[in-house]
Every structure is written in C-alpha cells, then in structure tokens.
Amino acid sequence: MSAYDGSRVRDLRLKAGLRIDDLAAAAGISANTVRSVEKGRHQPQPRVAQALARALGVPLRELARNGRNLSLHEVRGLLGLTQAEMAARVGASRQRVSQVERGAATVRSPHAWATAYGLTPDQWTRALEQARDLVRRTVRTQIRQRRTKRGDTA
Known part of the structure; x- marks a missing residue:
C-alpha cells in the first residue's frame, strides 16, 4: 500500500513556484528522482x-495520499522510522509497537x-481504530471461511 502521492508532490512544487531542477537541487536529489516520484x-x-x-x-x-486516513504503520514509514526506533520514542518494546500498529493492543498514554x-490525539485515535477495524474484518472473514469449510450455514 503506497502512502506517498506523487501528484501531491507536484502540486506542492508548483505552488512553491519551483521547477523540477530547483526542487531536486534544494532536496539534494536528482531531477530524475523528482520526476519519478511525481x-x-x-x-x-x-x-x-x-x-x-x-x-x-x-x-x-x-x-x-490525500483523502485517505493513513495507518500507524504508514505514518511510521513516512517518518522513516523502524519499529525499534518508534519503540524508543514511546518508551515501549518493538513488539508492543507492532501490536499497537496492528490494532491488537491499547496504550495508557495515547x-x-x-x-x-x-x-x-484525534488523528492517532482514528489510525488506531482503523487498525482495530481491520483486525475485526479479518477475524470475521476467517470465521466465515471456517464455517463454509465445515458446511455450517449459520
């Protein structure tokens, strides 16, 4: 699942009045990289x-990407952090970060x-709820698949 929106990068560049070469120089990357991202x-x-x-x-x-709530995993990716680095930021274990990002755990200090x-806090809560909803949908799907396999109709 991609979190970055190339057209958003282009829109921001144009809004800033920058040419591709200007943005590339300011960012310290090649113009081809900017084109590829856009x-x-x-x-x-x-x-x-x-x-x-x-x-x-x-x-x-x-x-x-506009118009879509990002998952906690995607937000962490946007920040360029590993689970271990995020764990250090929040004072938790890497496993705890993994559980929270999957919606399988809650936290005491949101x-x-x-x-x-x-x-x-509102954005974080929405991202956590999105992860929990995914877990619920996955569990419901697994239950339906088991019932279908067993021949249950309920």
Whole structure:
C-alpha cells in the first residue's frame, strides 16, 4: 500500500513556484528522482521523502495520499522510522509497537504515542481504530471461511 502521492508532490512544487531542477537541487536529489516520484513510478525512500518535504517547507505527512486516513504503520514509514526506533520514542518494546500498529493492543498514554507519530490525539485515535477495524474484518472473514469449510450455514 503506497502512502506517498506523487501528484501531491507536484502540486506542492508548483505552488512553491519551483521547477523540477530547483526542487531536486534544494532536496539534494536528482531531477530524475523528482520526476519519478511525481509520476508515481516509485515510492520514495524515507530519506528522499524527508528531503522533499524539507525542500518544499511542509511536514512530511503533507506528501501523503490525500483523502485517505493513513495507518500507524504508514505514518511510521513516512517518518522513516523502524519499529525499534518508534519503540524508543514511546518508551515501549518493538513488539508492543507492532501490536499497537496492528490494532491488537491499547496504550495508557495515547497523547505520548500521538506525539511520537507526529499526529494529533484525534488523528492517532482514528489510525488506531482503523487498525482495530481491520483486525475485526479479518477475524470475521476467517470465521466465515471456517464455517463454509465445515458446511455450517449459520
């Protein structure tokens, strides 16, 4: 699932009045990389995305796909952090971060977690609920598949 929106990068570049070469120079990357990102040919590595956001003068999440709530995993990816690095930020284990991102665990201090992910508490709560909803849908699907396999109609 791709989190970056190449057309968003292009829109921000044009809004800033920059040519592709200008943005590339400001970000310290090649013009071909900027073109490739803008056309959606590939998703930029976190380092490249961070350089583009910095050069455009916007927060990294501004490069995210519009109209869609991002998962906590995607937000962490936008930040260019591993689970271990996020765990260090929130003072938890990597396993705990994994559980929370999958919606399989809750946290005692959502504000601290939201801050670590660079989100408002409301944004963080929505992302966590999205993960929980995915878990619920997956469990329901697995139950239906088991019932179908056994021949249950209920």
